[in-house]
C-alpha cells in the first residue's frame with residue numbers, strides 16, 4: 237500500500253502537534269466534536285432539499301467511546317461523511333483557516349499560542365495520539381474509506397467497510413511520559429469534563445457509555461459497575477444561557493471555535509432583548525484586525541438564528557460597514573425559518589434589530605472609552621480607521637454618531653485625545669481647533685509651523701493617517717469650533733497689532749516677493765511671517781486643499797492631479813530676511829537661485845517631492861563652494 241506524504245506546510249504543523257509542549261492538549265476534543273457537529277449540520281441542510289434523504293432529526297448524534305485495553309478514544313458522527321477525495325483533500329492538507337493564522341507566525345512560542353487558542357482543527361488530535369484512523373462513508377456513496385496516519389511519515393487511504401453514513405475517528409492515545417499523563421484521556425470523568433467545558437452548547441447530543449459504581453441489589457456495602465449511555469452536553473446554546481452562568485473561558489472558547497480566530501476577543505457583548513421583537517445578541521469585538529479584512533474576500537455580517545437553528549451564516553444587513561469587524565450572532569424566535577436572503581433585506585424586524593445592534597455597539601464603545609480607557613485606546617489603534625471611514629463615508633451621514641469615538645494624538649497630553657477633551661482644554665481666547673498633518677508624530681512635531689503655534693500655548697492635534705484631515709473636513713466643526721490646519725495661511729493667532737505690522741512690512745517688500753515668485757511659479761504668493769520662531773521658511777496652503785490632502789488625493793488610482801494653493805512664508809525675524817532684501821538690491825541672479833533653494837527646501841519639510849533634485853543639490857553645493 238502506498239504511503240502518501242503530507243503537504244509541506246501541513247507537515248510543519250504536524251511536527252508541532254506531535255512534539256507539542258503545549259499544556260492545554262485537551263482542546264483536541266473540542267476540535268473533533270466541532271467538526272462532527274458541522275458534518276451533521278451539512279447533512280441536515282441537505283436533507284431539507286433532498287427528498288431521498290430520510291433523516292430523523294432525533295437520530296443525529298455524536299458518539300464517544302473509550303477502550304482502555306486498546307488505548308483508544310473514538311468520536312463518531314452520523315453526518316455527511318467524506319469520500320476518498322475529500323479525505324485526501326481535507327486531512328492531507330491543513331485547513332485554510334488554520335494555515336493563514338499559522339503562516340503569520342514564525343516564533344516558536346507563538347506557534348504554541350496558536351495551538352492553544354486556535355486549535356488548528358483535526359491535526360490537534362496528534363497532540364495526544366500516536367496513531368489516528370478515520371473511517372468515513374459519504375452520504376450517497378457506496379464505498380467507505382479508511383485513512384490512517386501515525387503522524388509525520390504520511391498517511392494511507394484504503395477502501396473499507398462501513399454500514400452507515402458518517403465518520404468514525406479512532407485515536408490511539410499516546411503512552412504516558414514523564415511530563416504528561418495521557419491516560420487521562422481514557423477516563424470517563426475527564427472526557428465528561430472536557431465536553432462540558434468546551435462543547436456544552438453543541439446542538440446535537442454527545443453521547444457516551446459511562447461506567448458508574450452502584451450498590452449491588454440487596455447489598456449495603458458491595459458495589460458493582462453499571463454502564464449507562466449518557467448525554468454529556470446540555471445542548472443549550474451559549475447565548476441562551478444566563479449571563480451570570482457563563483464564564484469568560486466559555487465565551488472565549490465559543491468565539492475561537494465559531495468565528496475562527498486564534499486570539500480571545502477584546503470585548504464580549506451579550507444581551508437578551510424582550511419587547512416588540514424578542515432576540516438574543518452575542519457580539520464579539522476581535523482583539524486584532526482579521527487577516528483578510530482589507531481584501532475582497534472579507535465579508536462582514538452576523539450569524540442569524542431562528543430559535544437556535546442557523547438560517548444564515550453571514551447576514552450583512554445586521555452591521556453597518558464601519559462596525560464590519562464585529563463578529564457574532566443574533567437569535568430570534570420571531571424570525572421565520574425559511575425566509576430567503578432577498579426577503580431578509582426588506583424585513584422590517586431585521587431592520588429594527590440592525591438599528592439596535594448598531595446602537596448597542598456604539599454605547600458599549602462609549603462606555604469603554606469612559607471607563608476603560610486603556611483598552612479603548614488599544615481598540616482604537618486597531619479599528620480606529622474604520623470608525624474614521626464611517627464618519628467620512630456617505631457624505632458624513634453618520635458623523636454625529638461617530639465623532640465622539642474618534643481619537644487623535646495631542647501635542648499637549650502627548651497621548652490620544654477626543655475632540656471633546658480638546659475643546660474642554662481650549663484657551664479662553666482660542667477660537668479654532670488646531671491640527672497638523674504628517675507621516676509620523678515626530679515628523680509633525682518638527683514642522684516649523686507647529687512649533688510656532690505650540691509656542692503660543694495652543695494645543696495641536698497631530699494627524700498621521702491619510703483619512704484624518706478628510707474626517708475633519710466632513711465634520712466641519714466640533715462644538716461650534718472650526719478646525720484650522722497650522723499649515724494654512726489664515727491661522728489668526730497673531731494680535732491685531734502684530735497683523736498690522738506684518739502687513740506693512742509685506743507691503744514694503746512686495747517687489748522682492750514678486751521677483752521671487754517669478755522664479756518659483758508653483759506658489760501663489762511669497763511673503764514674510766512671524767509665526768515661525770527660529771525656523772527660516774515654510775509652505776502654507778490657502779483654501780480648502782492642504783498639501784497633505786494633495787499628497788493623499790494624488791496617490792489615489794484616479795488621481796486628478798489636484799494641487800494645493802501654496803504660499804511660501806519666510807521668517808521676517810530670521811537673518812535670511814535681510815539677506816534676501818540685500819540680494820534684491822545687489823545681486824538678482826543670486827536671488828533667483830536662493831529662491832529656488834528656499835522653495836524646494838520648504839517642499840521637503842512638507843514631505844512633498846521636488847521636481848528637480850539634481851538642480852537643488854547643485855545649487856546647494858554651489859553655495860557651499862563659495
Ligand code: ADP
Pocket residue numbers: 267271272275313315316317318326327330331332333334356357358359403
Ligand atoms: P476546519 O474544521 O477548520 O475546516 P479541520 O482540519 O478540523 O479544519 O478539518 C478539515 C476539513 O475536514 C473540514 O473542513 C471538513 O470538511 C472535513 N472534516 C473534518 N472532520 C469531519 C467529519 N467528522 N465529517 C465530515 N467532514 C469532516
